[in-house]
Amino acid sequence: MHRGASQSLSHLTNDVLLPTMTTRIPILLLKTRSSPTDGYEDQFSTPQHGLTFSPTFVPVLEHQLLDDGMNTFRNLLERKEIGEGQGKKYGGLIFTSQRAVEAFAQLVAEGRLNDPSYPHLAPSTPIYTVGPATSRALSALSTPSSPLTILGQETGNGEALAQYILSHYPSDSKSKFKSRLPLLFLVGEQRRDIIPKTLSSPSLEASNRIAVDEITIYGTGIMASFERDFKAVLKRTENVGRRWVVVFSPTGCEAMLRALGCLGDARGKAGGERDGKTFVASIGPTTRDFLRAEFGFEVDVCAERPSPEGVLEGIWGFMEGLGGMG
Structure with a gap:
């Protein structure tokens, strides 16, 4: 029962x-x-x-990091293309899985061997996460020389997180984050597409839509x-x-x-x-x-x-x- x-x-x-x-x-x-x-x-x-x-x-599940995805993400971080301001490609990051966070943690550990400020994300850069587990793992990467702003940890699922992002990220007079740059979503080979679809839904006014680019960073199998x-x-x-x-x-x-x-x-x-x-x-x-x-x-x-x-x-x-x- x-x-x-x-x-x-x-x-x-x-x-x-x-x-x-x-x-x-x-x-x-x-x-x-x-x-x-x-x-x-x-x-x-x-x-x-x-x-x-x-x-x-x-x-x-057996997880394996994918070289192509890891290299793409590494290059974006090293070229400082994530955050707010001129020359940036993405305005923030989205994580919904522990495996994606672990991939990020690996890149951060590599980068901090030579530069304690790695991954070069301004404190105002939003990092959206779907729940407490991913939030805790991301929080462990935040340091005084490289603080991370982690949001959405109480949402619990992708649909709720997408609605949360819509309420925080759009450039309006109430928003702390005024960039209209796309968000970067770190994903596995198997994932739902509820977040990209919700953020770029045709039902939204064009000015409120948020583009999402995905990088497949790990593969999964039984x-x-x-x-x-x-x-x-x-x-x-x-x-x-x-x-x-x-x-x-x-x-x-x-x-x-x-x-x-x-x-x-x-x-x-x-x-x-x-x-x-x-x-x-x-x-x-x-x-x-x-x-x-x-x-x-x-x-x-x-x-x-x-x-x-x-x-x-x-x-x-x-x-x-x-x-x-x-």
Whole structure:
């Protein structure tokens, strides 16, 4: 049965989980650990209301930086073509993925070996980001000699970020950023185009449209070892009273269900009895709906916010609804 994240953590009490207060519940995060820090690791490694999870990362996607995209971006930074003012090509940057931020971090680390002011972005240059994880990673790159202005971290998804950009970036009397230069969007091979389409929509007045150029900076594919690695972690945790699996995208869902023994028939639909101790949470409705439509599988929790806090709130709401899990 699906249960959404309907309650905040402040409304939950220790009484729900008194029988298992000392238990470390395995939580299998089907993603690559973010660098330099990972918000999910931080969130689930911290005791919450007397309960501690034990997070394990099981990478699903394999990412590879693309030389052409990296070289193009590097050249733009070295020629100081991003920012406000004469001679600039782009007025700001957009990041919606951790991998793109990591590519940027690599270029920044290279540049700062010789120049602490790298990447030569004026403090007024807006860097738009879709959520707290990418924001934290970008904030780690900001230094007194090279401060970064990071915006939009509370938007949560591409559509909301696009609306946020429209309200901040256009050149009007209320805007801090008056440049009408295009924005540069660092993307992977697989991405949605909601941000470019929204910012340059024909429904907008011409003066309010914002051009967006994309640089494909990394490629993505399912990791060949994922199903084997996931089965190994399931084996190591098979004797626990309960465990959670958090799935972050449709990629790898079929392999996940197969490893869980939930892919029951020749048509690829979920079947068989679940083990009663393995619970599945999705990062949001896209992944939940994919599992439902493609495999007939219902997640136990769909986070209302695509963030570590949102996932944790969903799990706590579910556990409270069961009246405890001891």
